[in-house]
Amino acid sequence: MLVRCVVSSVSITERGKKSVKLSLNPQNVNRVLSAEALKPGMLLTGTVSSLEDHGYLVDIGVGGTRAFLPLLKAQEYIRQKNKGAKLKVGQYLNCIIEEVKGNGGVVSLSIGHSEVSAAIATEDQNWTLNNLLPGLVVKAQVQKVTPFGLMLNFLTFFKGLVDFMHQDPKKAGTYFSNQAVRACILCVHPRTKVVRLSLRPIFLQPGRPLSRLSCQHVGAVLDDIPVQGFFNKAGATFRLKDGALAYARLSHLSDSKNIFNPESFKPGNTHKCRIIDYSQMDGLALLSLRTSIIEAQYLRYHDIKPGAVVKGTVLTIKPYGMLVKVGEQMRGLVPPMHLADILMKNPEKKYHIGDEVKCRVLLCDPEAKKLMMTLKKTLVESKLPAITCYADGKSGLQTHGFIIRVKDYGCIVKFYNDVQGLVPKHELSAQYIPDPERVFYIGQVVKVVVLNSEPSKERMLLSFKLLNHPESKKEHAGHSQKKRGGVNVGQLVDVKILEKTKDGLEVAILPYNIPAFLPTPHLSDHVANGPLLHHWLQAGDTLHRVLCLSQSEGHILLCRKPALVSTVEGGQDPKNFSEIHPGMILIGFVKSIKDYGVFIQFPSGLSGLAPKAIMSDKFVTSTSDHFIEGQTVVAKVTSVDEEKQRMLLSLRLSDCALGDLATTSLLLLSQCLEELQGVRSLMSNRDSVLHQTLAEMTPGMFLDLAVQEVLENGSVVFSGGPVPGLVLRASRYHRAGQKVEAGQKKKVVILHVDMLKLEVHVSLRQNLVNRKAKTLKKGSEHQAIVQHLEESFAVASLVETGHLVAFSLTSHLNDTFRFDSEKLHVGQGVSLTLKTTEPGMTGLLLAVEGPAAKRTMRQTRKDSETVDEDEEVDPALAVGTVKKHTLSIGDIVTGTIKSVKPTHVVVTLEDGIIGCIHASHILDDVPVGTSPTTKLKVGKTVTARVIGGRDMKTFKFLPISHPRFIRTIPELSVRPSELEKDGYTALNTHSVSPMEKIKQYQAGQTVTCFLKRYNVVKKWLEVEIAPDVRGRIPLLLTSLSFKVLKHPDKKFQIGQALRATVVGPDSSKAFLCLSLIGPHKLEKGEVAMGRVVKVTPNEGLTVSFPFGKMGRVSVFHVSDSYSERPLEDFVPQKVVRCYVLSTADHVLTLSLRASRTNPETKSRIEDPEVNSIQDIKEGQLLRGYVRSIELDGVLFGLGSSVVGLAQYPHVSQYSPSKKALYNKYLPEGKLLTAKVLSLDQQKNLVELSFLPSDTGKPDVFPASLELPLVKPEEGKIETKKRDQKGKEEKKKSQKRKEQKNQKGQEEGKLRSQEREAPQQPQMKRQGKRERRESGSEQDRGNKKPKKAGSSEEDDRRVEVYYREGEEEVEETSVPPKEKQTKPAEAPRLQLSSGFVWNVGLESLTPALPPRGESSDSEEDEKPHQAMQKKKSKKERELEKQKAEKELSRIEEALMDPGRQPESADDFDRLVLSSPNSSILWLQYMVFHLQATEIEKARAVAERALKTISFREEQEKLNVWVALLNLENMYGSQESLTKVFERAVQYNEPLKVFLHLADIYTKSEKFQEAGELYNRMLKRFRQEKAVWIKYGAFLLRRGQAGASHRLLQRALECLPKKEHVDVIAKFAQLEFQLGDAERAKAIFENTLSIYPKRTDVWSVYIDMTIKHGSQKDVRDIFERVIHLSLAPKRMKFFFKRYLDYEKQHGTEKDVQAVKAKALEYVEARSSVLED
DSSP states (O other): OOOOOEEEEEEEOTTSOEEEEEEOOHHHHGGGOOGGGOOTTOEEEEEEEEEOSSEEEEEOOOTTOEEEEEHHHHHHHHHHTSTTOOOOTTOEEEEEEEEEETTTTEEEEEOOHHHHHTOOBOGGGOOOTTTOOTTOEEEEEEEEEETTEEEEEETTTEEEEEEGGGSOTTTTTOOOTTOEEEEEEEEEOTTTOOEEEEOOGGGSSTTOOOOOOOOTTTTOEEEEEEEEEEETTTEEEEEOTTSOEEEEEGGGSSSSGGGOOGGGGSTTOEEEEEEEEEETTTTEEEEEOOHHHHHOSOSSGGGOOTTOEEEEEEEEEETTEEEEEEETTEEEEEOGGGSSSSOOSOGGGTOOTTOEEEEEEEEEETTTTEEEEEOOHHHHHOOSOOOOSGGGOOTTOEEEEEEEEEETTEEEEEOSTTOEEEEEGGGSOSSOOSOHHHHOOTTOEEEEEEEEEEGGGTEEEEESSOOSOHHHHHHHHHHHHHHGGGOOTTOEEEEEEEEEOSSEEEEEETTTTEEEEEEGGGGOSSTTHHHHHHHHOOTTOEEEEEEEEEEETTEEEEEOOHHHHHHHHTTOSOSSGGGOOTTOEEEEEEEEEETTEEEEEOTTSOEEEEEGGGSOSSOOSOHHHHOOTTOEEEEEEEEEETTTTEEEEEOOTTTSOOSOHHHHHHHHHHHHHHHHHHHHHHHHTSSOHHHHHHHHOOTTOEEEEEEEEEOTTSOEEEEOOSSTTOEEEEOHHHHTTOOOOTTOEEEEEEEEEETTTTEEEEEOOHHHHTOOOOOOOTTOEEEEEEEEEOSSEEEEEETTTOOEEEEESOSSTTOOOOOGGGSOOTTOEEEEEESOSSOOTTSSEEEEEOOGGGOBOOOOOOOOOOOOTTOOOOHHHHHTTSOOOOOOTTOEEEEEEEEEOSSEEEEEOGGGOEEEEEGGGTOSSOOTTOOGGGGSOTTOEEEEEEEEEEOTTTOOEEOTTSGGGGGSEEEEEOOHHHHHOSOOOOOOOTTSOHHHHHHTSOTTOEEEEEEEEEETTTTEEEEEEETTEEEEEEGGGTOSOHHHHHOHHHHOOTTOEEEEEEEEEOSSSSOEEEESSSOOOOOTTOEEEEEEEEEETTTEEEEEOGGGOEEEEEGGGSOSSOOSSTTTTOOTTOEEEEEEEEOSSSEEEEEOOHHHHOGGGOOOOSSOOOOSGGGOOTTOEEEEEEEEEOSSEEEEEEETTEEEEEEGGGTOSBOOSOTHHHHHHSOTTOEEEEEEEEEETTTTEEEEEOOHHHHSSOOSSOGGGOOOBOOHHHHHHHHHHHHHHTTHHHHHHHHHHHHHHHHHHHHHHHHHHHHHOTTOHHHHHHHHHHHHHHTSOOOTTOOSOOOOOHHHHOOOSOOOOOOSSSSOOTTTOOOTTSOOOOOSOOOOOOOTTOOOTTOOGGGOOTTSOOOSOOOSSGGGGHHHHHHSOOOOHHHHHHHHHHHHHHHHHHHHHHHOTTOOOOSHHHHHHHHHHOTTOHHHHHHHHHHHHHTTOHHHHHHHHHHHHHHSOTTOHHHHHHHHHHHHHHHHHHSOHHHHHHHHHHHHHHSOHHHHHHHHHHHHHHTTOHHHHHHHHHHHHHHOTTOHHHHHHHHHHHHHTTOHHHHHHHHHHHHHHSOGGGHHHHHHHHHHHHHHHSOHHHHHHHHHHHHHHOTTOHHHHHHHHHHHHHHSOHHHHHHHHHHHTTSOOOHHHHHHHHHHHHHHHHHHSOHHHHHHHHHHHHHHHHHHHHHHHO
16 A cells, blocks of 8 residues: 655665665654644544544544544445454554544544545645645646656645656656646655655555556566666666566666766667566666676565575574575575484584575565575475475375474474475374374474365375375376266266275276275175175176265275165265254264264265264163174264264164064065075176086075084084085084984985085975975964074074075164074074065075064073082082072072172072072173173072072082982072063983083084183183083183283183183083184184294294194294294293194194284285295295205205205305305304295206305305305316206105105104103104205104115205195194193293192102193093002002102292292292392392393393383382393493383383483493483483482592582572572582582582571581581581571580580580580570560
């Protein structure tokens, strides 16, 4: 805007430049006016001085005048110009006087735009030359026209000049005398009163904002511009090509005054110039002819754009950054953070004043003349597109930025022009980063990908997880720009499958082939059918009517759920929140599941939350039990918040009913079977005969089959199906108790075809096989028996006819959760209503189930309960055994709860009879994780039903007919269902064997059980399923988490209800084996937890699984990255997560590679798996382990079954004279890199090289050996030798095969030989060695050494052999009928005397050596006992006494408190008993350090840190300090730093710093200690302890001066209240370590300021007694006792004085002190009296 101003001063600066200062203050501008001169219509400027009720007071700068602006007159301006905001105090305004009152004392103003812009100065306003103001518009008359302008006459009496530049451009050259014009006063000269005016239109409307007039070409370089005129001492005018006038000041006409030539600026001469600015006042372009300006890269700040790369010159380096000159009058700042990619401590070493640097512009604000730049190399040289505004942040764009903040929720990354975005924590890396501040730092340059940008909100979401294929990404983006216009959300499309992934299908939308993704859960409304369709659909298949669900971030998500497709087709899907109202019922799918509820998404992209409370009509314990992600659901809207775009939903069946339940149920069943029929048609199109046959099989078909085998669980496997390899199976229930034998022919009926596992479920039951022909009526009700259960439907048979009927298990899409009591079981009776009477394509009739009340339970026989050997009897139950009772099963009784235990409740009935309620008989539905017994409280009265009677002697449940039943403990049930109905269960199972009871549970069945206890010794959870059914859950089957397996007692509480899967019955006892992690089948591809039982050096690990299964892990499968000592971290009993590679052998082949066990982590595979010669390519570099040194070369393992040969010329470039050097530098198991020279696929030969020229690695022999280099001839000789031996190779391999075949037969003999002759281990080892040397497999039973002949000693070039059954593990290969014992358990805690923790007294005799193995079952001990002669009773008694004495002697020795630990086992026992004692752990570390076992000492320290309770902070700190000491003495600086950083994390940082400083000082590392103290002073500057410690350190080093300076720094940093203490401490240190005189001076100085600080006096006295003379001490005491202190304090000092004199003085001195004390007391009492 145009403003009215006054020149306040004109001066010349120190540099000789003119300086003009202006003022806008109305008091300066309007000083020429007086109150009397004010007239209505005058245009003035003013500023708002205050806001009043009805308007504003305005300061117009006229003395004696108050100007008021009414609110009404300001409304228009406020609305149009001020954007509706009130005027602010100090705001500048153009005002027009509306009314003048009181001779100018009060004026009323207006600021209306129309009034101000039309204001004209008139004669009536009495303007004079003295008060004429610039900006006034006047009516004028042209008096004279001259070449340089016009002379005007205005306001009758005044004359003024108009410069040629201020004529109206449109009328220039047309002015004539006496022409009437409107003009604006530009200025009035204060002395000459010359008035200059302007006729340019922009000046003729006061108050009008200036439009951004500027020359289009500012910065443009122009050639051959002609001179219009030259003005001496001013400049020259030029005429531009477009006819506009331009002006160049004199200083811009040449590069310097010396070379300026006025002659060259005659009118018409042309020059090269550059437009440098545009004058708004004159309407002129300003030019410069200077060469430096014409050639400059940038002319002004407006030319520099953020992200541009500019060159500049270093001007200066300051603490706040580096100033760089980038052009004439333009400079930019490079902040310290941006001087390099990393933070520079000394930038002056790299950059010098005058250096030319290449920078990139971060921010440019032309108005503020602010320019920020970066010198970070990565940013300057980045070829990626720069983001300069939020609109640039397109989704998927990759670019460079720098981190400005690191928070716990992620990193904030900044780009150019102050644009920044957030990288959330989950997008920081593919791996989880718990603490981003430790991984990233401020100023770090990072490459990011844009996920989402919202320019309107100035928000951007970024990721560090970069997209893998930038090319395909660009191509994809190109495609989408061309084609995606054709696909809209909610559109139905046809798609072609491109590729199957783990999570779904990559598809192309036809006809444009637009890429999209169809997730597995979105293939069907039925949860179970999604994976099935995913399995059978193949690349190339076409799917029709697929819904486009969402389109974001370059991805299209599709859905094929029929429910959603029909919703969108019917237009029932709301598109935005305004269409949604409470009460609406919508169909959507589960987007995500949280603890507090589930989020439901609808086809249009809208989503809402279904809270836990209204998620189901049933009680919800865990949300994930009820729904799974991707599941189709029906939701009812309960509330809508349109503003926040949120809605709450209900998923209750009672709220979301879609009509008649029977109709819905039938519809769901029809859909499900229709989809299965679709899968059949997919299978029939496959080439495999097996698949085609399975597709043709339908339920209800009859087959004649031969029995192949009867399995242990009672199920039958059939052979002789239509196609070889077809698996047909009948469960134990469907065997129907028939006696079947292998080879027997049977007629069966098909129940169900499992199209995922490719199995056919059949039945032998007679009522199914002999189906009755009977006409059935539609809608008729029938009784049926459930024969087979699937996830969403069941197959039953009609009782009357045997027809197979399918009925849906769900009656609603949301009906997915069942309590155990609600679940159907095979054999259970149901009531069905038929909906079809003819089996269709599916082979099944369709029906709907009637009410659940009509279900009947299957009749099963009950097994008697057996008692575990370590049964614990509740004392409360033992009391009641003597009392007789007259109760019978089924009676209803009332009693009072006596005690509540985790697994049962004891109840007192009438007449004092004790009864028991088991946890399983309290609730009908037990939520997992809860303890049902807690529902019952002691003293509460309960009504229960008697369901059995337990005999306390045998712990069996007796039938009511048993004579001892009246003396049993009644077993009760308080289940509501048991109390209401008559069909209660009865535990009269005495006649049934325990095994029969267990066998009613099928493998894979899910049961609810209750934890009884955790058996630490056996490592299993003992559980009870019912009062008479028990189970065990091996620890390894409780979880796949190492954390849970380490502390199972934290995860599982006694009495807690668990959901377990039945694995099978225990072979030896009537226990059910259970699993908490699903069926434990150990099939190929399964991940399971195992326990290491043996570590075989250079070979691998043997791993055991529950139920005796063993597996082997090759050294090549231990990790994805091979290491020098791959088996170092594995010890027996360590728990490992394994992946089953193969189940071909009875010993499983396993892998511990993270890429196998945790494929989601996508860990880097440094060494790929080599399973066969096909995995190797010629020229490939591979790592592996040395196998052995042979005559021809070095055998080198590349994989578990692939071995290559490196001939000696290819082993090393050196040729050692001694072959022993090969054994020394290439020991078995050494890790090397080899290059594959050649492959022979047919002969399985691989030739390798270790030469540095091939591998790029150092030679296998160090250069320090100075060995001779290989001669070229040697290679040729080797080749010849190899050719001769080629013929013998076939014989050799043939022989190996023969030996392999014999091996299985001879193994049994070998085991017995090994048992009989354990004294021959040497022979066995020798056999192994020979086998390795000869390269052929030698049977282990053959003890004779081989004859070493040339034909048997060569390995030729190489050999690849598959050792699948070769390396048998001795422990696992026991004869099949003998019970397998636990293989090679970890060595138990043993003593030298041979005491073993788990042997019986009978076997413990001093003469016997310790037993190697122990067994749980008594059968294993029988052969051992049979070998000994039968002894008399007396001998056995004597032996027993001896054993007991020996045992007590060992126990006494162990219990002796004075006994010193002598071994690692002793220490282990001690730390087990006192795990929180740091002293014990430190002694344990010292024990290892004395044996120079540094690594073991470290390991003990780490164990201690994990074991010691987190509450024992000091104990933990002691161990940290010990570990720091250890690393300081034996480790590297790097290892010490790592331990120190960890210690600081887990302890109080200050304590750790101080301890490390002490460690450095004690080990005389004074430099490191000094650096550490300086770090501490920065970090803990408010801690006086740090200053004092550092002072002591400096004084001990003799640096007194530094200590004095430190004291001064301490007093500057510490708060004042600490000063006295610090000074006193430093004085003490001076006494002890420095100058005593200086110490006295410090004390004296302090006490002169603080004379009443008795603590300082006390310390001063102590120090003087220690370090001073007796005279000094007495002088201080004399001064103290004459102070005016409190009597209590005076008494203290008199006492100290007296004690001192008693110790050091004479009797006279003592008396003198007493006299002084008496004198003080008298003086004190006299003062009190006064």
